[in-house]
Amino acid sequence: MIDEGMQEQAAAYALGALVGEELRAFEVSLRVDPELRALVRELRSVTEALAGTAAALEPPAAVKARLMLEIDEPRRSGPAPAPERPVVLPGAAAPVGAPVGQPVRPPASRPANLWVPWAVAAALALLSLAFIWQSASLRSQLAAQTARINELMASAELARTESANLRQAVAKLTERNRLASFRIALLDSLLAASPKTIAVSVWDNDRQDGIFIVRNLKPLPSDKDYQLWIIDPKYPSPVDAGVFQVDAKGDGRQDFRAKLPIQTANQFAVTIEQKGGAAVPNTKAMVLAGS
Amino acid sequence: MANAESNVAEDNQDAALIGRIRGGERAAFIGFYDRYSPLLFSVAARVLGERKEAEDVLQEVMLVIWNKSGDFDPQLGTLSSWAVTVTRNKALDRLRARTRRLRLIEEAAILAEDSDASSYPSANEIVHGRERAELLRDALKELPADQRMAIELAFFTGLSQSDIAERLQQPLGTVKARIRRGMLRLREQLGGAL
Numbered sequence: 095m096i097d098e099g100m101q102e103q104a105a106a107y108a109l110g111a112l113v114g115e116e117l118r119a120f121e122v123s124l125r126v127d128p129e130l131r132a133l134v135r136e137l138r139s140v141t142e143a144l145a146g147t148a149a150a151l152e153p154p155a156a157v158k159a160r161l162m163l164e165i166d167e168p169r170r171s172g173p174a175p176a177p178e179r180p181v182v183l184p185g186a187a188a189p190v191g192a193p194v195g196q197p198v199r200p201p202a203s204r205p206a207n208l209w210v211p212w213a214v215a216a217a218l219a220l221l222s223l224a225f226i227w228q229s230a231s232l233r234s235q236l237a238a239q240t241a242r243i244n245e246l247m248a249s250a251e252l253a254r255t256e257s258a259n260l261r262q263a264v265a266k267l268t269e270r271n272r273l274a275s276f277r278i279a280l281l282d283s284l285l286a287a288s289p290k291t292i293a294v295s296v297w298d299n300d301r302q303d304g305i306f307i308v309r310n311l312k313p314l315p316s317d318k319d320y321q322l323w324i325i326d327p328k329y330p331s332p333v334d335a336g337v338f339q340v341d342a343k344g345d346g347r348q349d350f351r352a353k354l355p356i357q358t359a360n361q362f363a364v365t366i367e368q369k370g371g372a373a374v375p376n377t378k379a380m381v382l383a384g385s
Numbered sequence: 386m387a388n389a390e391s392n393v394a395e396d397n398q399d400a401a402l403i404g405r406i407r408g409g410e411r412a413a414f415i416g417f418y419d420r421y422s423p424l425l426f427s428v429a430a431r432v433l434g435e436r437k438e439a440e441d442v443l444q445e446v447m448l449v450i451w452n453k454s455g456d457f458d459p460q461l462g463t464l465s466s467w468a469v470t471v472t473r474n475k476a477l478d479r480l481r482a483r484t485r486r487l488r489l490i491e492e493a494a495i496l497a498e499d500s501d502a503s504s505y506p507s508a509n510e511i512v513h514g515r516e517r518a519e520l521l522r523d524a525l526k527e528l529p530a531d532q533r534m535a536i537e538l539a540f541f542t543g544l545s546q547s548d549i550a551e552r553l554q555q556p557l558g559t560v561k562a563r564i565r566r567g568m569l570r571l572r573e574q575l576g577g578a579l
Contacts, residue, residue: 101569102561102564102565105564108568110470110473110543111539124461137568137572138461138463138466139572140568140575141470142466143571144537144571145424145469146428146518146521148428149431151423151427151439153422153443157440158422161447162415165411165414
């Protein structure tokens with residue numbers, strides 16, 4: 095029977111929250127107590143289940159491609175191939191007892207024209223070396239090109255996956271309609287040059303606030319801001335929902351409130367404005383919109 | 386009894402898989418990657434709060450599986466739970482190297498209080514299927530909020546129990562008891578699903 099104190103330590107150990115002397119003492123107990131090991135094993139499964147509650151994310155294909163290259167690396171740079179046996183031509187037979195793979199020593203006296211086969215052998219050996227070198231070089235180039243293609247494909251796949259994930263999440267939330275006061279909108283890029291840009295706006299009408307998340311939006315110079323707008327039919331023009339910036343990668347997350355009470359958040363839009371934002375949107379600089 | 390049988394089956398599967406990976410069998414490694422990378426990537430991203438570093442962590446963890454599978458001790462858990470632990474620890478190492486820890490702790494605390502886990506598909510759903518994921522989700526939902534918060538803070542933010550006690554302004558003994566009760570309760574509720 096494991097007492098409560100040990101159970102506490104086992105639970106903390108399984109979560110990785112046991113430290114210092116307590117951790118060391120527990121690991122000693124663990125080595126000698128099979129019942130405790132069994133408990134830890136079960137609690138680690140609980141931890142794994144807990145870990146799995148994180149929102150599901152598919153890693154980009156580039157990670158797998160890089161990993162495969164990495165695990166193949168030792169084999170590519172593994173032991174050097176065994177040395178080629180020297181080419182032995184007729185008339186240049188190895189002396190009896192000469193070790194295999196060792197250079198063949200020429201006889202002490204020989205006819206003058208016997209150098210010809212040696213020259214041919216040397217030329218062939220050089221040619222073989224050239225072919226081996228060229229082949230290795232081509233293989234290396236091919237591997238580099240393949241890696242590059244994989245990277246590009248992975249990048250495209252990442253964009254597709256992220257977009258699909260966002261759409262799926264929005265669809266699920268909308269479908270469930272778990273809170274009627276929530277308005278969830280997916281905003282698409284209006285710029286042909288930025289097809290990867292995508293954003294989600296979640297507006298809670300009861301609380302009159304929302305969260306805006308954007309990916310792959312081009313960072314702005316320091317004198318400009320992105321500005322979020324809510325289109326509510328109650329008002330003649332879009333309602334200011336604040337300004338935001340994105341990080342160097344173009345990602346951003348913003349909690350926002352509208353400057354006026356919102357009755358129906360029909361649509362959301364993002365424009366580029368001067369630093370601090372504008373009272374009315376510059377519709378010519380609209381970069382994202384959606385409902 | 387059923388648990389013991391399922392443990393034996395898992396042990397056998399793990400032993401076979403780890404043996405093949407140790408033997409340098411690429412297909413076995415790819416199989417492991419395909420099955421568990423969404424879970425491990427999701428854990429790393431949750432701990433770190435961003436994807437790019439989570440990719441690096443996933444790659445590091447997979448290289449540990451490939452190169453150091455001898456470190457895996459089947460007596461202390463399954464291969465996947467070991468991989469989760471390695472992922473969490475590597476992600477936390479990176480997190481500690483940065484100054485964003487406090488901000489993430491705040492976020493985690495808020496998430497623990499307010500999160501509605503049903504909003505998004507979970508990594509469990511991807512790895513273990515919807516039915517099992519829902520069972521896990523329900524079990525977590527039924528957990529008292531204080532127990533769940535203490536457990537999530539311990540796992541996702543890397544705080545020690547003393548740190549959590551300080552953070553939550555609760556006595557250390559209370560925090561330890563919450564974690565113990567919560568973990569044991571989850572173990573009971575999940576039962577054969579684990």
